[in-house]
Amino acid sequence: MKLQDLRTPISVGLAIVLLVLPLVCNAYWLDVCVSIGLYALLALSLNVILGQAGIFHMGHAAFFAVGAYTTAVLNTLYHWPVLWTMPLAGVAAALFAMAVARPIIHLRGDYLLIVTIGIVEIVRIALLNDVAGLTGGSNGIFGIARPTLFGFRISKGVQFYYLVWCMVGVSLLLFRCLWQSRFGRALNYIKEDDIAAEGCGVNVTRYKLAAFVLGAFWAGMAGTVYAAKMTTIAPESFNFMESVIIFAVVILSGGSQLGVLISAFLFIGLPELLREFHDARMLIFGFAMMAMMVWRPQGLLPPLRRRYRVAENSSSQGVSPKDVWNDSAVSE
Template identity: 35%
Template sequence: MNVNSIATDKRQLSRLGYALLLILALALPFLGFMDRSKMSVAVLAGIYVILGLSLNIIVGYAGLFQLGHAAFYGLGAYTTAILSINYGVPVLLSIPIAALIAGIAAIIISKPILHLRGDYLCIVTIAFGEIFRIAAVNNIFGITGGSNGLFGTARPEFLLPWIEPIPLITLIAILIVYAITVRKSPLNVQLLGGAAIALAYYLPPLITGQEPLFVLSIVMGLLGLLVASMTHNFSYREAGALWGIAVVFALIMLIGGGNLAGAIDQGVRDTFKVGDPIEGPMGMTFVPVAFKRDPIPYYYLVLIFIIITLVGMLRLQDSRLGRAWLYVREDELAAEATGIDTTRVKLAAFAIGSAWAGVAGTLYASRFTVVSPDSFDFLQSVIIFCIVVLGGSGSIPGILVGTLGMVVLPELLRDVAPTFLIEGIGPFAILALILAFYIHSRRQHLTKAALEAGAIALAFIAPTLLTAQPSLYLAGIVAALVGVWIASELNRRDINPIPWLWGGAVIYIALLTLAGQGLAQSLSDGIHNFRITDWRDGLMGAAMVLMMILRPAGLIPERRRGIVFSAVAEVGEGESVSTPQLA
């Protein structure tokens, strides 16, 4: 097995992951548990994904500090809002202007600073973020609306050209994508598989004359591609399977196609609020689309931008510039020695990342129609920074996970009171005990470990049993964890922990029986009054510290790619040259 085929294998796998994710994302609004407010969260999360991806260029690829990203995001949002409110520029048309302004601002700010130490860049970006916020609050040039911000940004409205042979274009697109996906297999097999997909998915709508069925056909086409790309040795057998699926699909369409077509047509109209087609010049048909408060159209708009961003980033990563970023990040001096203009390369990262944040700002302004300084303060910068760094800087799945943790989770947990800390604590307790036993049984005798765990358990459970106050479990968990820690510290210093633990347990029980009632009451009050919004920043901070200690490269670290010289991969008698790694 040579190096190249391993690399292909991995790529196929992640491609499968991305395809599944895309299908899930496309279907998300139609899942049963998604209501309107959850869709709003999804739109917001999508904007943060774009922000995270844009910051990833600066922090992940080029390895620069940027703690003022929200300012560039805000610049984009304000640009769009001002253009829309004062000059009536359609929102989507203001995207290039927003990007340009954010990018130029980034160049102006960073150019004099980039050659300095990284720490200075960090503090300057914070300073710029603050200057931006103060300027917006003070209604600079009379255009930012002061601390209340600007109201009434227009929502996107546009005419979607409806070209009649749209299915044909889709078909061609599918074929192209297909050829790219399994291009390693022989040409005739490719053609056979492609023809299966093409015929099966083009035939039913053609025969029944029901245009809306094309939507379903596209989905089926994508599924077919997925099946094809899962096998990295695409052969006659897989092509035959595709034909089988295609025939079954065609038969189903022929029988029940009419009803299905009606339902799909209605669904699309309801979701996107499309009006009746308008006849335009040159015999073209247009469908007017006007966004309202409904989050679903925004969701798809943001999704399109995420896909554009992703594709752009992946292309950028492999480009000459992308590789230069990598070298600068790993070793600036060596990069300079190989002839890379490091300042220029870093400036490019800064400008591109910030410009793209401006695009995200446009999406924000058009979604919420209100922009105010509070939405772009330092906390936002830190949240975006955390999405990248905690998720795994340089890693795209990491950014998705980071967004889930930093944006989606807090939004969903907003109204959840953690009473489960009182009610459902029993299982946690048992888990902690098992953990304690497991940790210590590896180092010493089983009986000793059991005695140890027993002491911890007693300290843990006895107060609650004695006083019948369930909230004391919380104190118990803390006590148990302290017990585990003390035991492991004593063990490390060759001191027998058991007498200490039992002594500690007895003292703990005595104290709690004396003061248990009051403590239980205040604990219980504290838990009932606990609101996640009050502690959100604190939890975020704790997560930052913990992550840096436990997993400094992030939750899903970037997969460092080896540079494969395929031309010289085979040497002599099948002996492969060790590939140089970017470690």
């Protein structure tokens, strides 16, 4: 049985496990699961840019940081309720993405990769140097309030657990609709061959920019959750290594949403499982990263090929209407 055929059982199993998990695991592992959820959220948002549109983007922590700091500033200085700041954090990250991505969007693969790394570093240094006197320098911002939802105050681990994973669930559904839309198809086309896409009338620059803005919006909202969970944020939480982990989660996943979840569990859970190795745990983690890529270079679960039904009138040419062909058959 191939991993591909197990998608549905794995998804259902994962959903059930996630629902009942807080009943069986202790506070520590619950906290780890909240982290995993947060990274899953970030990886889903990066998946729009990197996985679906194929844009080499290794600077996602920058958008995450913009969202988290927007929430922190609005909450601590202007006393906005945390959850009210979420859309604004998303919008701030999206606007930031639009501003920085517009001039660099035409760069080819690896040039874009290093520029996005540069953006993370610039954002981190700007936060460190207390830009505009708002970000609190290297100490960051502390004393961010707990979120309240319909008068219900979210402060315990288990409440955050459900908040984060609900967001992951909603994101999964929304992105699923998106990938089946015209927009999703256009992004996939750009990933496969951007020149052909341009030739077929897809406005490549505009779609790439849209992917950036959408991914950044989601990362900004994840930033809100992170700020609310930690109550303290500092520039070092948004360094290059953070971007690397989100990047690696998406690449290991292979690009499908289920893959992203599994790969987030592997990436964030594995270092925790290796705690007993103390200092050697990151050594083993690095080795595991190499081994996983060598084992599955295409990623854990690449998205299934799109399938289309042949139109009714083609039956006269010997193809039965019930026949389903997938587009890989054409290219092979």
